[in-house]
Amino acid sequence: MxxxxxxxxxxxxxxxxxxxxxxxxxxxxxxxxxxxxxxxxxxxxxxVPESSKKAMAQVVADLGRYPDANGFDLKAALAKRYDVPADWITLGNGSNDILEIAAHAFVQKGQAVVYSQYSFAVYALATQGVGARAIVVPAAEYGHDLDAMAAAIDADTRLVFIANPNNPTGTFIPAAQIEAFLNQVPETVIVVLDEAYNEFLAPEHQFESAQWVRKYPNLVVSRTFSKAYGLAGLRVGFAIAQPAVTDLMNRIRQPFNVNSLAQAAAIAALNDTxxxxxxxxxxxxxxxxxxxxxxxxxxxxxxxxxxxxxxxxxxxxxxxxxxxxxxxxxxxxxxxxxxxxxxxxxxxxxxxxxxxxxxxxxxxxxxx
Ligand SMILES: Cc1ncc(COP(=O)(O)O)c(C=O)c1O
Structure with a gap:
């Protein structure tokens, strides 16, 4: 046997x-x-942006020490950029880490997670990793069918993943549709709005999703430095959510999940318009x-x-x-x-x- x-x-x-x-x-x-x-x-x-290379060179001498576990400077820069308090931010070892942290913080074995067919592969991994049941909602035109996703939320559901734009299909959901969805979701269900590709959107498609967290206590906006900022190898991402949600995510987060080079590089890249x-x-x-x-x-x-x-x-x-x-x-x-x-x-x-x-x-x- x-x-x-x-x-x-x-x-x-x-x-x-x-x-x-x-x-x-x-x-x-x-x-x-x-x-x-x-x-x-x-x-x-x-x-990698030149600005990030310079910033990293300045912290090399200090690599014998642990990184700042709270990422004070990076969170301050993000708080300023997105106009939210610093304690609304969770740092991740890439935004994959944010997705995993959310699953661990909000879902237990036997509960359920909703996401779309053809959406990012890590949603399935994060769901399975906590022993939760995946509710995979058929896609519409290769994108998210938000009405069907709202209808699929059952009594066991604790988390919904939405990728906007979505990987691997590249589809995009306009602001009004996401807001309509958020208005339908029970407040006990966390919605992770994964915006890894946000910075590639044309200005007419950009919207202030980071400000939505003020209105929706169950919303987690996830972003990354891996794509538009050119720092994929450093692994740094972040989430914005209200303090009650952020507090739980930070309890699950590994204390030193974002290393010193990554923190320095991300601050420089953030300001490299x-x-x-x-x-x-x-x-x-x-x-x-x-x-x-x-x-x-x-x-x-x-x-x-x-x-x-x-x-x-x-x-x-x-x-x-x-x-x-x-x-x-x-x-x-x-x-x-x-x-x-x-x-x-x-x-x-x-x-x-x-x-x-x-x-x-x-x-x-x-x-x-
Ligand atoms: C939709 C989406 N979310 C999150 C990620 C995770 O990226 P990272 O962990 O590098 O931030 C990716 C990477 O391909 C992605 O496509």
Whole structure:
């Protein structure tokens, strides 16, 4: 008889599939790392802002000490930026940490979590990690069906995850619809509004979600420095919520979850408007470059509000894997999304114009 360790709900977890690292693809396919283009993890193609590099250099000498467990300076900078008190902020080791913290703080085994089909993979992981029941609501047009999600909330539900824009589909929900949803949710249910891609939204789509937490005591707004701010490798994200919610999240949070380099880099990046603007411009231009090419190739795609596009590369269920392999052989790493139930699709992060062009040429080749 084979022995099993751990609870059933932990053994049932399918591990997170990250984008393939460049070094791994180089080894596997006998390619030169320098020629590989990685558009697989929705990272910032400009890399780390210079302002953050300078800020990090200044704290290197102090790395023998633990980080500030309360992230005083970073929270002060965030409080100023978002016009909320500092004790409404929870820092995370990336915003994935915020999602996990929320699940641990608000949900226990046997209770339920609501999220959408085709929404970010970590919602399922966070739910399973606490032994909760997932209520996965069918998507509408590849995005969240908020009415169906509100209707799906049952007596056991303690948490709802909403991604806006959503990954991997790139769909966006306008402010009025989210507010209408928040007005329907029972106040005993926490809503995590995950806005990892918020900074890529055009001004007409931006709204003051951070201010909504004043009106909704059950709302947690989650943000990250991994995407628009170019700090994915440092792992820093944060949540904004009222103090009663923030207090519980901070009890679950590991005291030193955001390291000293990450805290310093994030403060610098937060104030680097030039870097953000350049990133947004590059993203908008890259999106055009992609969709014009997809139109030309007759490929269906989901209109995206993030820094990536979901494109359908065939109509059989091996299409995603097949085209992905053909791209890898040419040194282009993108993200197959079969694990999301989208086996005919690939998710491509928007890169620099030249990287986008390399991908598009490889895609044409791969499609024959
Ligand atoms: C919707 C969404 N939320 C959260 C994250 C987590 O990012 P991080 O942990 O780097 O902040 C991602 C990353 O891809 C994402 O797509």
């Amino acid at each position: 084979s022995k099993h360790f751990g609870p059933d709900y932990v053994r049932a977890i399918a591990p997170y599939q990250a984008g393939k690292p460049i070094a791994e693809v180089a080894r596997e396919f006998g390619l030169d790392e320098a020629n590989i283009v990685k558009l697989a993890s929705n990272e910032n193609p400009f890399g 030039v870097f953000l603007e350049e990133g947004a411009r590059n993203n908008a231009a890259g999106y055009q470059q992609f969709v014009e090419a997809f139109d030309e190739l007759g490929l269906e795609y989901v209109p995206s509000f993030g820094n990536f596009v979901l494109v359908r590369v065939g109509d059989d269920d091996e299409a995603g894997a097949r085209v992905n392999l053909a791209l890898l052989k040419q040194g282009v790493i993108v993200r197959p999304v079969g694990n999301y139930g989208l086996p005919q699709w690939l998710r491509i992060s928007i890169g620099l114009p030249k990287e986008n062009a390399v991908f598009l040429a490889a895609l044409k080749q791969a499609l024959g």
